[in-house]
Amino acid sequence: MKFLTFSAESPADALNQAQVQCGEDALVVSTKQVKKKSLNTPALYEVVVAVEDSKTKQKPPKKSKYKSDKDVLLNISEAAKQISQIAKETDKTLSLRKEKKISQQKKMHNENAGNVGEIKDEIVKLTDKIKIIQEMFWEEKSSSRNNLAIPPEFAEIYKLAKISGIESNHLDSVMRLTLEHMPLKMRHSSESVKRYFQVLLRKMVPIRYEREVERGVKKIIMFVGPTGVGKTTTIAKLAARFSYIKERRDKVGIITLDTYRIGAVEQLFQYAKMMKLPMEDVIEPSDFNSALRSLSHCSTILIDTVGSSQYDKDKLTKLNQFIQNSEYEIDVNLVLSAGSKFEDLKSTYKNFSFLNIDTLIFTKFDETKTFGTVFSLIYDINKPVSYFSIGQEVPDDIVVANSDFLIECMLNGFKRRQNANTSK
Numbered sequence: 001m002k003f004l005t006f007s008a009e010s011p012a013d014a015l016n017q018a019q020v021q022c023g024e025d026a027l028v029v030s031t032k033q034v035k036k037k038s039l040n041t042p043a044l045y046e047v048v049v050a051v052e053d054s055k056t057k058q059k060p061p062k063k064s065k066y067k068s069d070k071d072v073l074l075n076i077s078e079a080a081k082q083i084s085q086i087a088k089e090t091d092k093t094l095s096l097r098k099e100k101k102i103s104q105q106k107k108m109h110n111e112n113a114g115n116v117g118e119i120k121d122e123i124v125k126l127t128d129k130i131k132i133i134q135e136m137f138w139e140e141k142s143s144s145r146n147n148l149a150i151p152p153e154f155a156e157i158y159k160l161a162k163i164s165g166i167e168s169n170h171l172d173s174v175m176r177l178t179l180e181h182m183p184l185k186m187r188h189s190s191e192s193v194k195r196y197f198q199v200l201l202r203k204m205v206p207i208r209y210e211r212e213v214e215r216g217v218k219k220i221i222m223f224v225g226p227t228g229v230g231k232t233t234t235i236a237k238l239a240a241r242f243s244y245i246k247e248r249r250d251k252v253g254i255i256t257l258d259t260y261r262i263g264a265v266e267q268l269f270q271y272a273k274m275m276k277l278p279m280e281d282v283i284e285p286s287d288f289n290s291a292l293r294s295l296s297h298c299s300t301i302l303i304d305t306v307g308s309s310q311y312d313k314d315k316l317t318k319l320n321q322f323i324q325n326s327e328y329e330i331d332v333n334l335v336l337s338a339g340s341k342f343e344d345l346k347s348t349y350k351n352f353s354f355l356n357i358d359t360l361i362f363t364k365f366d367e368t369k370t371f372g373t374v375f376s377l378i379y380d381i382n383k384p385v386s387y388f389s390i391g392q393e394v395p396d397d398i399v400v401a402n403s404d405f406l407i408e409c410m411l412n413g414f415k416r417r418q419n420a421n422t423s424k
């Protein structure tokens, strides 16, 4: 008796080979799976049969390792049944395993999905809570916003602008304009709302750009304003700027009308001397034109005045006499401190306005944190700004007015490095 082994991808195929080769009388010794099916290769089954030497039709395949008769169990027909059973069982086991694996994967997926879902739910709940809290505070204050319904995305910029000291009614009108004109798609984030709001604010600041003095034209600039705001210091900075710093240099002369205060003339005289600029002092309005004439060789004449309280009618009236007596047109610059309260700025402007103010200069940017008042005054009186003074240093601490600078200071505070365009 010989033992022969047949291999195939399924037990049935292996058995079939054995049948073809050895006939029906061959006895099946064993069947087993020798290799599992993988992704790339099929399964391998082995059937070992025992045959009498004379029953082998062809050259037998390789010899089996089974050597003993006692392993012989079944004839082939019987084995076929069992094999198909084994195959079924194997398939069943495999599919059971597969099902188990899938169900495990599903379970894990469901568990993960459950976790992610739970986290998502939590985030949504938290976001809602934050919005509700925001709106609670928001609603609480709504009475002071003239019933202006402001969406939560606008809350951040609203609060920033509010703490800048801007007047409530000005802030509400800017808000109203933003709400009316801002494209819907920009409203979803507070960042884009902020940007839009900033652009709008910038457009609302009237600026007077610095112009070159035309040849043959005299530019006579008078600086008026309350006491101690920085008129004299600003004149010194601008005298240096016009005569030495700007590309096209002007011939600059200085006149001071501030002859009351001890040391006032001396203060300006020292600057004029350092810069080698001609300077005249005038006491009476009737002498004003002769002083202007004596500086006829200058294309730019800067006039310092005595600081006066906006309530000091006598001083203001005398100041007006100088302007009225002048043979030349005078550009009147009202100098104000950025740190003053809005009401004070407004009353100062009101009481100086009979001098026909042409432009505003704001000083002491480095001494305040609230620039909304500056914005509000400009917005209210609609007068252009020409310079911002940002410190005591002569000649460096002066900035040619620009709306970007002011709005940046208003929303994010004054920073000295913003000073890149100083005097430019």
Ligand SMILES: Nc1nc2c(ncn2[C@@H]2O[C@H](COP(=O)(O)OP(=O)(O)OP(=O)(O)O)[C@@H](O)[C@H]2O)c(=O)[nH]1
Binding pocket: 226, 227, 228, 229, 230, 231, 232, 233, 234, 258, 264, 305, 306, 307, 308, 363, 364, 365, 366, 367, 389, 390, 391, 392, 397
């Ligand atoms: N921090 C700061 N100080 C300034 C600025 N501008 C002027 N000052 C200071 O403010 C003080 C008054 O400056 P002045 O230029 O004398 O002011 P003024 O308006 O001429 O004063 P009166 O002639 O007395 O009315 C001085 O100590 C200046 O150095 C500024 O932008 N920032």
Ligand SMILES: [Mg+2]
Binding pocket: 231, 232, 233, 258, 264, 304, 305, 307
């Ligand atoms: Mg002065």
